Amino acid sequence: MTQHPLKLPDFRLLIVGRTVSTLGDAVVPAALAIAITRATGSSGALALVLGCAMVPRLLLLPLGGVVGDRFNPRVVALVTDLVRAVAQLLVGVELIGGQPRLAHIAVAEAVGGIASAFAMPTATPLVAATVEGPHRMRANALLASAGNAARLGGPALAGVLVYTAGAGWAFILDGASFMISAALLTRLTVRHTPAQRRPLLADLTEGWGEVRSQDWYWTSLIGHAVWNGAHAVLLTLGPLIASRRLGGDGVWIAMTQAGAAGVLAGSLIAGRVRPNRPVLLANLGLALYALPLLALATAAPAPVTVTAYALAMTGLGFLSPVWQTVVQQRFPAQVLARVTSYDWLLSLAAAPLGYTLAPLAAHAWGSGAPLLATAALVALACAGTAAVPGVRRLGPGEEAAGAANGDRSGPHAQVRSGTGSCGPGRQAS
Template structure:
């Protein structure tokens, strides 16, 4: 692949792009449909919390193990198997919801199975992009994936509403299950070269992955900032609707905020495909610090247009960070540890959100919403902007120029001859947020 060749001209990346885009659209339909379905079936918010917890807890517990498996085994095979498992889980939920009296236990069990599968699937995303696209074009590839995912998330709730009110919420889950089957079918045609690292004990592999994280100040300091951001996002999502409804003009303000946020994330991912800052991690983390703006706007009950605009700007920072972060991680870490370091990233990101969801209502009940929102705004600004103090954050250079130039082209049949993706073990970047 030449440095100017578009990633979608590579058959391997096209297969990956189509599969991920289709399954993301299916997933985007599920949250709204799940809330409506469980509420209809049980009339209890606690039942919905139980179903969500059944998916979240095993995902958190098993993510590090998923990272080890993703590095030991061909990540394409792991992604394919987990797509099939998640398809079965979603189809099972869909069929249960199509019955006259859906039962909570099978839905919760299927959610747990899906959560287990996602713990093994999530760490494979970064290695698969690194294996199908060469260094100079990974930023564009990651931006394309992020943009497609954000478009799916924009349209997903509307599609969910259409399905729920026409044929029932069960069909939303059947659609999601079918999307995973399509993704799995596309992955069967993808072949990537996988060079596993030295086989060691599970404990040694986990510790080795953690040592890779700990040895890079840009990575672990950024993960702290990203974790605080996720906790702050949980606070905003918990307290924001109440403030918007009671003080800013009603439910329509919150709806406008969520739509503006979705548009902001999409705009940020599109920007990441075109703008190449000299210090990508520094710029991206400073963009995350903008999340302090909507938190502060809600805290002081700023006018609705100001709050909506602040939220859109803050989420543009998130949309920009995600593809930039993934590209830098693919550039800076050896291919043999990508799944493990990604799993630690996801673990911190996912673990921080429940903390925000738990503490925000307790703090609001004790002191009102203004104090918790202002404190959270200060924390997220300090944590994300404070990463600039780490020398590695300031040192990481432009990804389009610093990445591997080795060809990573794969085909639908035999893998093309190529070098392994470059990564420097000694170099001192979610979720990603």
């Protein structure tokens, strides 16, 4: 009988390393937003820094997927953890210096974004390689819950650091967390069946063909892309609205703290509930993101805004393990990193647009107009997936035979004909 995931030494190493690095990452968003807005007083400067991290990540994600399928994902993850550690430590030193230079911070964040493009596609293959199919949903839920518990403490820790030692120490902490994660990865043993070596274009084309072959998959990714665009708008405009209209920087920290609690609650729910239509329910949960956008647009009282954000992020927390599990069940191991890279690429594609257009639209029409428009788009795109037959029909099920070991015969034919089984899973951001 297959062991519980936590009884597997490799999974324990994976979950500890992922949780530690997540805690470090959870401190950064609030600290970065406050540090940049304090230094410049401009949402445009914050958008620039966020965009510098996002754009190279998006451009290189497909290449990261090919690398993740060709090479051992453990090695790729280890190297990228070290690169990101150096990048975050450099940002921390820049901020501690007292006169942060925006260009230096933007370059360091761009380097971190490049490393992320190669790291992100390894997450799903690492779980698939360390945990057998029947327990992957539990493993994904455990990873999500542990990571989200770490995120729960991140904003509060960020607030303590910002108001005591300074924002730079949040980045020092994040860099140290990546170093710990890399050290744990050196001890991890991962099964890896490398993909057949072919020209780069052929590998990219095959991965894209996998994405296009399933209507529930690519249509859901459209909704996820709109969600991430909306998230970018909120991250860009939210800190200044909270500071100037809702009561100060503390309101923004409270929002991020409540959001972390919502994500944790959603992942815990995902680990205990087995809905008949998991992907449909998860996509409908993402539509809740319209609530905090509406609250910010109308300058609703701080408690209402904080609660709305918590509810919205609960939907995200439920989606993450559900989506990851169904992807692991539905795609063979030899294409999993490429599929994941396209997943992230399509899902995050609208984020740079949100970072760019949000401050421009706010300058032209005020912050309320872009927030209201974005609320309508995210509700329509995420709830609209209910009109797709594949999304409505996709129910819970066991892993298709052969998907875990890369057998590309029977199971993929089942998936393409719509008779295969499914599971749940994925984080939109």
